[in-house]
Amino acid sequence: MADDRITITIDGVEVKARRGQTVLEAAIEAGIYIPYLCYHPGMEPFAACRMCVVEVENGRGFPASCTLPVAEGMEVRNNSSQVHELRRDVMELLIADHPHGCLTCHRVDLCGPQDVCLRHVSVNDRCVTCPKNERCELKDTVRYLGMEMESPLEYKYRDLPVETGDPFYDRDYNLCIVCGRCVRVCEEVRGDNAITFTERAGQALVGTSAGTSLLESGCEFCGACLDVCPVGALVESDHKWEKAQQVERTICSHCPVGCQLNLEVNRFEKVVRSVPEISSPANRGQGCFKGKFGLDFVNSKKRLKTPLIRRNGTLEKATWEEAFDYVAERLDEHQGDTFAMLSASDSTNEEHYLAQKFARVVMNSNNVDYTSNTQPDAVNAQREVLGFGAATNPIWDLENSDCILVFNANVTEEHNVVAVPIKRAIKEGAKLIVIDPREVELTRYADLWLRPKPGTELLLLNGLVKALLHQGLERREWLYENCSGLEPLREAMASLEIGEISEQTGIPQDTIDAAMRVYGPSEHSSIVYGIDNVPEELHKDCASALSALSLLTGNLGKPSSGIYPLKPGANSQGAWDVGCVPTHLPGTSPLEDTEARQRVEEEWSIQLPQAKGLGQQDMLRSGQVKALILIGGLDHPTADALQTLQALDFLVVQDSFLSAAAQRADVVLPRSSFAEKTGTYTNLERRIQSVRPVIAPKNSAAKPESWAICQLAQRMGAKGFEFSDTAAVMDEIARIAPIYGGVSHQRLENEGRLVFRPDVGNPLPTQVLYSDKEYHGIQWPCPTTESSGVEILFASGFGDAMPRIPIPDYRKIELAEDSAFPLLFTPGRVLLQSERKMTVIKGLSNRIEREEIIEVHRDDGQVLGLREGDMVELQTNGASLKGRLAFREGLQRGVVSSTQLFGQLMVEVEASQSPDPMSEIAGLNIAAARLVKVES
Amino acid sequence: MTSNAESLRNRAFQAIRGQKPETVTVLSCLLAVEDELGYIPPEAAEEVARVTGSTINDVWGVASFYTNFQFQPPGRHRVEVCWGPTCHVKGVMPVIRQVMDILGIDGEGATEDGNVSLRFNTCLGACANGPVISVDHHLMGRITPDGARHVLEEIRNGIPSEDDGAS
Structure with a gap:
C-alpha cells in the first residue's frame, strides 16, 4: 500500500x-x-x-x-x-x-x-x-482571486431569451460560462445526452438539437445538470430566488434506492431545493425527477394540521387527546383477527416496527403489513432459496457487471438511480438483456429484448434455465461446492420442450439460446428484477427461477454479480426486516420459528398471536377485517379498495393529506412527512441510513406515526411503548432482530466521516459545497457493534446454509379472458422518440401535441378488419387512447402496444393540482383492451 | 408524417448509405447529406444519428460546429458575397448592404419566396479581382452596388447570369 x-x-x-x-x-x-x-x-x-x-x-x-x-x-x-x-x-x-x-x-x-x-x-x-x-x-x-472590485464594469451581454418553457427548471444561457459540466454529466454520468455543445468559438454554448425543448431531446429531468452548474444558468423554477437558511441531509422518501439528499430550507421552514449528496454510497451525487423536483409536497398548504373525528357524518377538528380517547375506546371492540394495521410505504424502520408491535401486542393480531407490499411471494421465494429477500450486492456494483439481465422492471422511472450504473456498464461494453412485454427506457440499450406474451413470463424463465443447462453453460465446479439440487433440476428441465416454450411465449428458440449464451459465460452477470407486471400467481416461481439462474452461473458472493429485487416503496426492505409483514417477525424470522417467537415474546413480555395474519391485499378482500389503522394513503386507491374501506366498522387514517382513503375514515390523524422525522430507512441494497428532521412546520399538530402509535398504545393500557425517542426503538429492534444487532442511531451518526469544508468567512468555492460529513450507513447483516455490516452477501461462501437450486413451476396465466376486452395492452414509455413529430405548445403549463401510434401484430389487425394507418381508439376499462394503427412483427398476437414519451408524463406531473403528484404516477400496467376504428 | 418529410428522410438515408469512404463518421454523413439536399433537415440529423449510433444531440453538436452546414432549405439561386479582408478593404460593405436591401433580408439566409439565398464567405479565392461575389457558383469580380443590383434583377427576371455581370 x-x-x-x-x-x-x-x-x-x-x-x-x-x-x-x-x-x-x-x-x-x-x-x-x-x-x-x-x-x-x-x-x-x-x-x-x-x-x-x-x-x-x-x-x-x-x-x-x-x-x-x-x-x-x-x-x-x-x-x-x-x-x-x-x-x-x-x-x-x-x-x-x-x-x-x-x-x-x-x-x-x-x-x-x-x-x-x-x-x-x-x-x-x-x-x-x-x-x-x-x-x-x-x-x-x-x-x-482577489479581483472583485477590479472587474471591469463592461461585459458583452448575449441577450438570449431565458428558456422557461420546460418543466421544473429554467435555462438562462446569458449566465453560462460553457464549462461543459452539464453536457458532461448528462453524457458521461447519466448516459442520456439530452444536451450538447452548439456552435463554436465565441458563439459556443450549450443547447439541444436544433434548439428543441428538453421534452423532446431525451431529458429524464434528473436535475444532474443543475447540481453541477457553477453559475446561475441552470436553476430550479420552483423557489428559484429563495435563499437557503440551512441545509440538512436526509433520505428521499420516493423509492427504495435510498438517495441521500441535501435539503435546503428557507427561513419559513420550507424545503426550497434538493441536492443529491456526492459522498453518498447509494446514489453518488445522483438523483431523479422525483427526488429533485418532487418534494414540494412537504410544503403544501393542503397538509392536515389537526386530528379530525367524524361526528354526525362529517369530519370535524379535534385535539389529539380527544382522538386518542375515541380511537382507544372503539378499538377495544376489535381485538384479535378483525383488526388490521397498514404501515406506510415510506414509514421508517422504527415506525414499521412500532406498527407491527402495536398490532401484535395491543391488538393481538398478525394482520399487519405495509401498503406497498405488492409482491410478498417473490420476496419469500428468494428468501427460501438464498436466505435473504434483498439485493445481494451494492447498487453501484452493477457498473462493473459484464452482463445485466433486467426482468420486468421499469427501472428508469421507478428506481431511477439504479439505471445510472446500468447505463454506465453498457457504455463500458456490458451486455444488457431486457425481458419485458413493455417498451421501457432500458430496452433502447438492450442487446437482446425478449418480449414475451404477458402471462407467459414464467414459461420463458423456464426456457432460459433449460437453455442454460442444455448448452452446458452452468458452472459445474462451483455448483458442486456450493449448491445442491442440480440433478433434480436437470431432470425436471429435461421434460420441457423448448419448442413449445417458444411457441407459447412467442420468443424464437434461437433468441432464448442466444440470451443464455450472453448471460451464462460472462464473468460478472447480475439480475435486476421488478416483476410488477407479472400476474401475482407467478411471482413466487419467477423469483425462484431468477434465483436459479444466478446460482447456476455462480453469480453470487463476488463483486458485480448480484441479484437485485426492486420493490415499490421507500422503505419496503425495512418493513420486512423489522417484521411489519403478516408472515414474519422482526429480524426476518418466519412467524412459526419457535426460537424467534421466544425471543420476541421475552422482550415484549406477551404471548404472540397464533393465527396467521392477512397481507395488505387480503385485508381489503376477505371481509374478515372490521377495524383498520391505515398510515399514509393506499398505494392503489381503486374503487373496490375504497368501497371496502367505506364498509369497515372503524377506520383510522394517519396521513399528511385528506386522501380518498382519509375521506372515508372515522378518525383522521395528521401525519408528519419524512422531512420532519428522525429514524432510519433501509434501502434496497440493505443499507440502513439516517432520516433526519429537516423542517419543523409552524402551526401544525402533525406528528409522526411513531409518536401516535406509542401514545395510543399507552392509552389502551399496553406496556412496552414507553420509548423516549426513536433511537430507543432502534435499540429494541437491535435486541430482537439479529441482522440489526449492531445498529444504533448513535452509531450511524458517529460513523460519519468528517470532510474538509470550505471556510465560510473566506469562501473557497466548488466541490464540497454542502458535505461536511460523509455517511455510509450500515449494510445488514450487522449482528454486533463490532461488525461493520456486509457489502456483498455470501462473499465468504454460504457456510452451513448451502442453497438448494429451486425447480420453478411450469405454468402460464391466461390474462385476456374478458370477451369485451380481448386484447392485452402493454403500455410503454421512453425518453426519446426523435423520429416522431411533436409540437410543444408552451403556456402556463405546456401541452404536447402528437399523433400516437398504436401497434398490433398484422394478424390481429386483419382479423379486426383494420388497416395500417387507420385511426383507432384503444379502450381499456376506464381509459382510452386515440392513435394511428401500425403493424409490428415483433409483437405477440393478442397484444396491443403504444409507447409514450416521458416528456408527456412530465408535462402532466407539472400541471397536476395534486399536492404530491410524483407519488401518484401510475406504473406501466398491462390491461385488457380492445381496438375500435374511429374517424380521423 | 408528411410525405415530404418521408422523402427527405429517404434521400438522406440513401446519401448516407452511398458514401464511398470506408470510414463512416457523423461528419462524413453530414457532408453526404449536405451534398445531396443542400442543407441538414431534422429528419436527416435523425438518420445520421441512427446510422452512426449516436444521439441527435451529438449530431447537432457536430453540425452546428461547422459553418458549412445549413439548416434551412437553400433558395433556388445561391448568392455568396466575400467579406474577407481584401474584399473588405476594396469596399464590399456597401455591396453587402445593397444586396440585403434588395433581397429584403437581414444577414445570411433565404428570401421569403425561397428564390435566393445569401451567404457570406471569408474568401472566394479571387482577391485580385475583389470585391467578389458568386452567383450559383459563378464568380464575378470588381463588383459595385449597382453591379450587384443588376445581377439580382437578372436572377429575379429568370435570366441566367452572364460572365460580365460586373461593371
Missing part, C-alpha cells in the same frame, strides 16, 4: 498522492485549494476553464492541474504571483460575457434576495437578477 503512494509538494507542502491521480485531485484530498470551474468530482477532467493552472518546477508553461498526472518529486507552485496573474487574466476573459454586477457592487454582502438596490448601484444588472445569488461558484472564485 505504502509503495503505491508518491510524494509531491504543493507550495512546499508535502502531499501524498496515489499513482494515476491528477495534481488537482491530490490537492483536494490534502485540503489544499486550487480554484477550478469545469472540473467536477465523478467526471473526467475537461481542462476547459483553465482556472486550475499551476506552475511546475522545471516544467514548461502553465499546465492545468486537473489533467496533470502526479509524478514522484513533482514540485507544484499554486500560489506564485505569476500563477495568480494568469488566473486573473483567464477570469477576465470568462467574465467578459458573464453579467457580473454581483461582483462590482460594494453592498453585495449586505443585500439579500428580494432586496431592491437600484439607488445604490450604478449598473443596471443587479446581483439579485441572478438566481444563484450567494451560491455561485464563479463569484466565489473571482473573490478568491
Whole structure:
C-alpha cells in the first residue's frame, strides 16, 4: 500500500498522492485549494476553464492541474504571483460575457434576495437578477482571486431569451460560462445526452438539437445538470430566488434506492431545493425527477394540521387527546383477527416496527403489513432459496457487471438511480438483456429484448434455465461446492420442450439460446428484477427461477454479480426486516420459528398471536377485517379498495393529506412527512441510513406515526411503548432482530466521516459545497457493534446454509379472458422518440401535441378488419387512447402496444393540482383492451 | 408524417448509405447529406444519428460546429458575397448592404419566396479581382452596388447570369 503512494509538494507542502491521480485531485484530498470551474468530482477532467493552472518546477508553461498526472518529486507552485496573474487574466476573459454586477457592487454582502438596490448601484444588472445569488461558484472564485472590485464594469451581454418553457427548471444561457459540466454529466454520468455543445468559438454554448425543448431531446429531468452548474444558468423554477437558511441531509422518501439528499430550507421552514449528496454510497451525487423536483409536497398548504373525528357524518377538528380517547375506546371492540394495521410505504424502520408491535401486542393480531407490499411471494421465494429477500450486492456494483439481465422492471422511472450504473456498464461494453412485454427506457440499450406474451413470463424463465443447462453453460465446479439440487433440476428441465416454450411465449428458440449464451459465460452477470407486471400467481416461481439462474452461473458472493429485487416503496426492505409483514417477525424470522417467537415474546413480555395474519391485499378482500389503522394513503386507491374501506366498522387514517382513503375514515390523524422525522430507512441494497428532521412546520399538530402509535398504545393500557425517542426503538429492534444487532442511531451518526469544508468567512468555492460529513450507513447483516455490516452477501461462501437450486413451476396465466376486452395492452414509455413529430405548445403549463401510434401484430389487425394507418381508439376499462394503427412483427398476437414519451408524463406531473403528484404516477400496467376504428 | 418529410428522410438515408469512404463518421454523413439536399433537415440529423449510433444531440453538436452546414432549405439561386479582408478593404460593405436591401433580408439566409439565398464567405479565392461575389457558383469580380443590383434583377427576371455581370 505504502509503495503505491508518491510524494509531491504543493507550495512546499508535502502531499501524498496515489499513482494515476491528477495534481488537482491530490490537492483536494490534502485540503489544499486550487480554484477550478469545469472540473467536477465523478467526471473526467475537461481542462476547459483553465482556472486550475499551476506552475511546475522545471516544467514548461502553465499546465492545468486537473489533467496533470502526479509524478514522484513533482514540485507544484499554486500560489506564485505569476500563477495568480494568469488566473486573473483567464477570469477576465470568462467574465467578459458573464453579467457580473454581483461582483462590482460594494453592498453585495449586505443585500439579500428580494432586496431592491437600484439607488445604490450604478449598473443596471443587479446581483439579485441572478438566481444563484450567494451560491455561485464563479463569484466565489473571482473573490478568491482577489479581483472583485477590479472587474471591469463592461461585459458583452448575449441577450438570449431565458428558456422557461420546460418543466421544473429554467435555462438562462446569458449566465453560462460553457464549462461543459452539464453536457458532461448528462453524457458521461447519466448516459442520456439530452444536451450538447452548439456552435463554436465565441458563439459556443450549450443547447439541444436544433434548439428543441428538453421534452423532446431525451431529458429524464434528473436535475444532474443543475447540481453541477457553477453559475446561475441552470436553476430550479420552483423557489428559484429563495435563499437557503440551512441545509440538512436526509433520505428521499420516493423509492427504495435510498438517495441521500441535501435539503435546503428557507427561513419559513420550507424545503426550497434538493441536492443529491456526492459522498453518498447509494446514489453518488445522483438523483431523479422525483427526488429533485418532487418534494414540494412537504410544503403544501393542503397538509392536515389537526386530528379530525367524524361526528354526525362529517369530519370535524379535534385535539389529539380527544382522538386518542375515541380511537382507544372503539378499538377495544376489535381485538384479535378483525383488526388490521397498514404501515406506510415510506414509514421508517422504527415506525414499521412500532406498527407491527402495536398490532401484535395491543391488538393481538398478525394482520399487519405495509401498503406497498405488492409482491410478498417473490420476496419469500428468494428468501427460501438464498436466505435473504434483498439485493445481494451494492447498487453501484452493477457498473462493473459484464452482463445485466433486467426482468420486468421499469427501472428508469421507478428506481431511477439504479439505471445510472446500468447505463454506465453498457457504455463500458456490458451486455444488457431486457425481458419485458413493455417498451421501457432500458430496452433502447438492450442487446437482446425478449418480449414475451404477458402471462407467459414464467414459461420463458423456464426456457432460459433449460437453455442454460442444455448448452452446458452452468458452472459445474462451483455448483458442486456450493449448491445442491442440480440433478433434480436437470431432470425436471429435461421434460420441457423448448419448442413449445417458444411457441407459447412467442420468443424464437434461437433468441432464448442466444440470451443464455450472453448471460451464462460472462464473468460478472447480475439480475435486476421488478416483476410488477407479472400476474401475482407467478411471482413466487419467477423469483425462484431468477434465483436459479444466478446460482447456476455462480453469480453470487463476488463483486458485480448480484441479484437485485426492486420493490415499490421507500422503505419496503425495512418493513420486512423489522417484521411489519403478516408472515414474519422482526429480524426476518418466519412467524412459526419457535426460537424467534421466544425471543420476541421475552422482550415484549406477551404471548404472540397464533393465527396467521392477512397481507395488505387480503385485508381489503376477505371481509374478515372490521377495524383498520391505515398510515399514509393506499398505494392503489381503486374503487373496490375504497368501497371496502367505506364498509369497515372503524377506520383510522394517519396521513399528511385528506386522501380518498382519509375521506372515508372515522378518525383522521395528521401525519408528519419524512422531512420532519428522525429514524432510519433501509434501502434496497440493505443499507440502513439516517432520516433526519429537516423542517419543523409552524402551526401544525402533525406528528409522526411513531409518536401516535406509542401514545395510543399507552392509552389502551399496553406496556412496552414507553420509548423516549426513536433511537430507543432502534435499540429494541437491535435486541430482537439479529441482522440489526449492531445498529444504533448513535452509531450511524458517529460513523460519519468528517470532510474538509470550505471556510465560510473566506469562501473557497466548488466541490464540497454542502458535505461536511460523509455517511455510509450500515449494510445488514450487522449482528454486533463490532461488525461493520456486509457489502456483498455470501462473499465468504454460504457456510452451513448451502442453497438448494429451486425447480420453478411450469405454468402460464391466461390474462385476456374478458370477451369485451380481448386484447392485452402493454403500455410503454421512453425518453426519446426523435423520429416522431411533436409540437410543444408552451403556456402556463405546456401541452404536447402528437399523433400516437398504436401497434398490433398484422394478424390481429386483419382479423379486426383494420388497416395500417387507420385511426383507432384503444379502450381499456376506464381509459382510452386515440392513435394511428401500425403493424409490428415483433409483437405477440393478442397484444396491443403504444409507447409514450416521458416528456408527456412530465408535462402532466407539472400541471397536476395534486399536492404530491410524483407519488401518484401510475406504473406501466398491462390491461385488457380492445381496438375500435374511429374517424380521423 | 408528411410525405415530404418521408422523402427527405429517404434521400438522406440513401446519401448516407452511398458514401464511398470506408470510414463512416457523423461528419462524413453530414457532408453526404449536405451534398445531396443542400442543407441538414431534422429528419436527416435523425438518420445520421441512427446510422452512426449516436444521439441527435451529438449530431447537432457536430453540425452546428461547422459553418458549412445549413439548416434551412437553400433558395433556388445561391448568392455568396466575400467579406474577407481584401474584399473588405476594396469596399464590399456597401455591396453587402445593397444586396440585403434588395433581397429584403437581414444577414445570411433565404428570401421569403425561397428564390435566393445569401451567404457570406471569408474568401472566394479571387482577391485580385475583389470585391467578389458568386452567383450559383459563378464568380464575378470588381463588383459595385449597382453591379450587384443588376445581377439580382437578372436572377429575379429568370435570366441566367452572364460572365460580365460586373461593371
